[in-house]
Amino acid sequence: MEKEKNIPGKKSRILSEELSSYECHNITAISSNGPIFWQQAKGVHVWDVDGNKYLDLSGGFGVAALGYRHPKIYRSLLNQLDTLWHVMGDVYPSKEKVELCRLLSQITFEKWENQRGKVILGCTGSDAIEAALKTAFFHTKKNKFITFYGGYHGLSLGALAVNGLDDFRKPLEGLYAPIASFLPYPSCIDCIDKSQSLTQKDCLCEPLFEEKLEKMIHEGYGAILFEPLQGRGGIVVPPDWFLPLLRRMSTKHNILLIADEIFTGLYRTGKRFGCDVAGIVPDIICLGKSMAGAFPISACIGRENVMDSWPKNDGEAIHTSTFLGNPIGCRMAIEQIKELEKKHEQLFIEEKGEYFLSLLNNLSKRFNCLKNPRGKGLFLGVDIVDEKGCPAPEIAAKIVIKMLQKGIIVLTEGPFRNVLSFTPPLIISFKQIGSVVRILEQIIKIVLKETKWS
Template sequence: MTFLSDEFPIFWRKARGSNVWDVDGNRFVDLTAGFAVAGAGHRNPRVVTALRQQIAQLLHGMGDVHPPEIKVRLLERLSEISPFPDTRVILANTGAEAIEAALKTARLRTGKPGVIAFTGAYHGLTYGALAATDRELFRVPFEDQLNPHVVRAPYPHPFRPPSGIAGSDDIGAASLAAVRRLLDGPGGESIGCAIIEPVQGRGGDVVPPDGFLSGLAELCRARGVVLVFDEIYCGLGRTGRLFACEHEGVVPDLLCIGKALSGALPIAACLGPADVMDSWPESTGEAKHTSTFLGNPLACAAAIASLSEIERHALAARAGQEGVRFFERLQALTDRHACIGEVRGRGLMVGLDLVRNPGTRKPDPELAGRLVTGALRRGWLLLAGGPDGNVISLSPPLTISRALLDSSVRMLDDLLLEAVASPSPAAD
C-alpha cells in the first residue's frame, strides 16, 4: 500500500523544531511539518515536558466510563478556544474519526441521511469520511460500499474550477448556485449535512473566493442543513488565524480539528454548540459513540501543551506574517519559471501548482515528483499534493525561522532551474 521507490523513503530517527534526522545521521528541514502536525515544532520542549509528567502519572484511562482527569482539562481548554458559546466536544483518535463523529451528529440533529461534499475534498479514509472524500484512487475499490447519500458540489477552485462552474465569471456564486440546486432538486429535502474544508489541504492548498463560505453558511442555515468545517489540516494557526473560518467571520455548526492539536500524538476532535451536539441522546448505560483509547492521557497532555505553545508564541499571527513574506518570495519565482502555474494558499499553507504548459494549465506531476526527490537529496522534506499530484505543498512548522523559509525558496529556485536544464522526456 505504501509508495516505495529507489529514492523513498528515508527512515526518521529523531526530530526537533523544523529539523528531522534520518538513520544515517542526515539532517532534513521538514517543509511538511510531518503532514501539518508539528505546528509548534517537532518535539516541542514544553510538549515533551508535559508528556514526561504525564508518563509518570497515567498512560491509559477508560475514556467514557472512568475518564482520565486530563481529558476533562483538555475539554475545558477546547471550550475556551472554540468559536461556539456553549461548546460540546467529541474527542477522536484520528482526523477521520472526528469526521465520523461530525457526520453522525449531523444525522442525529436533522434525521436526514444526505450529505453535500465538495470536489477535491479530503476528509480521511474510514468509510464515512471516505464517502465525502473526492479522490478516485482511494474510493474506487470500495465505491459500492460507500454511503450512497453523499452528493458532490463543485469546490470554487479559482485556478482549476471543476466542470459545472468552469467558465463562470464568479465561481464562488456559481458554486453556491450548484449547492442550491442540490438542495432544491430531487432528493434535496433529504440532505441534512454539508461538509467542507475552508481551505483545501490535500486538494492542493485551495482558498475559495471571499464571500463563498459565508454564502454557504447562509444557505445551510436557511435550510436547516448542518454545516461542518473540516479544519483538521488548515486549523490551529496554520492559515494565520487560529481557525481558518475566522478569515471570513463564519461560524459553522460543527468544527473538526486534528493534526496540530497535539503536534505529535494521535488525537482529534469534533466541536459544536450545545444545541447541535445535544442531539445525541442521553446515555442509558452504554455510550453511543466511543473507542478504547478515547481521551488517551498522553495525547490529551500533548494537546494541552501544544495549544498553549500555539497561544504563547502567537503562532497563528506568526504564520500570517511569515506567510505573507514567504508567499511574496514564492510568487516572485513565477516570473522566472513558466512551469509554476500559480502560487496559492494562506499563511504557512502554500501550494505551487506546476504546469506543463502555462496556456493549458496541464498539471505536471512528473516535475513535482522530481522536485520532491531533488529536495530530499538536498536535505529538504517536501510533499506533492492536489488531485493530480502536481502541487508542491508547503506546510512547515509554524515556528520555522525566516532564514529557513528564505533558503527553501532559493532551493526551489535552484531545483526548477535544474529541471529546465534537463527536461523530462514526457514534457511537451
C-alpha cells in the same frame, strides 16, 4: 547549493527491503528514491537512520505546528508518563479529558458566540469526521450530505463516503453507503471569468454556485461538509464569497455546516481557524493533526444544542473507542493549544506566509513550470505544469526527490499530484524560508535542463 546527499542511505535501503517483506504493499511506497526512515526530530529538522539532516517543509503532514519535541509539550509528556498512561475513556475517564474538553469549548463556540461547545474526542481525523456525520444525523434525522470534489476527510468508511478525491473513493465503491453529493470547490485560479479581468464582486460565480447549491438541497440533506481551504486537494483557496454563502444557505435550509479544520485549524492559516479568515461560524468543527503536536488525538466540537441531539448514555456509549480521551494525548493537546494561544502572535505566521508567497511569485515569473502560488499563512502551494500549461506530476516528483537530496522535505498534493505544498512548522524562520526558495530555484533549473524544457 548544498552538497547532494546519498539518499536514501544504506540503512534506509535495508529497512525498505525488510518493510516490503512484512507490510501490505499498498501502504508505504518503496522505490530506489525512497523512503528515508526517520530516527529523530527536533524543531524544524528531522534526521534519518543514516544521519542525514532535513528541513521539514511538510511539518509531518501539518502535525508539528510548534516543531518537533517542543520543550513544554515534551515536559508535559514526561510528567504524564510518571502518573497515568491509559484510562477507560467512556467509563472511567481522567481529569485531563475534562480540562481538554473545556479548553476546546473555550477556543471555539465560547469565543465565537459566547455559548458552550460540546466535544467528542477521537484518535484520528477520520474519527472526528465520523463523529460529525453521526451528530448531523442525530440532529437533523437526515442521512445525506453535500460536500466537494477535492475534499479530503479521511479514509474510514463513513469518511470515505464524503471524500472528494477519486483515487481514494473509487476503488472501494460498493463497500460504503452513497451518502454524499459532490459540488466543485470554487477557485479563482480555475474561474472561467478570470480572462475578462473581473473582480470577485463582478463575476458570475457566486450566483451560479448558489443556484447549483439551491437545486441540490432537498429534504434528504442534513449537512454541508467543507474545508475552509482544501489541503490534499491541492492547497485550494476559495473566493471570499464561498464560506459566507455556505453559512447563509445552511441557515436558510436549516441544515448543519461542518468545518473540517483538521489541517487548517490552530493557526495554520495565521488565524485560529480557517473559518475565522472568512468570519463565519460553523455548527460543528473537526480538529486533529497539530492538536497535540504529535500524539494521535482529534476532536469533533459542536454547539451545545446540536451535540445534545445524541441519545444520553444510560450505561452504554454508542460512539466510543478503547483509547478515547487517552490522558497522554489530552495532556499534550492541552499544552500544545495553550502554547499556540499564548505565542501565535510572536510566530509572525501571516508575515512569514506573505514572505514565502512573494518569493514563490517571483520564481513563477521566471519559470513557466511554476504557476499560481497561493495560500494563507503557512498553508501554501504552487502548481508544477508542463510546456502546455498542463499538470506535470513527473516534473513535480523530480523536484521533490532532488529537494530531498538537498536536505529539504517537500510533498506534492492535488488530484494530479503536481502541486508542491508547503506546510512547515510555524516556528520556521524567515531565513530558512529564503534558503528553501533559493534551493528550489536551483533545482528547478536542473530539472528543466534534464527534461529538455525548450
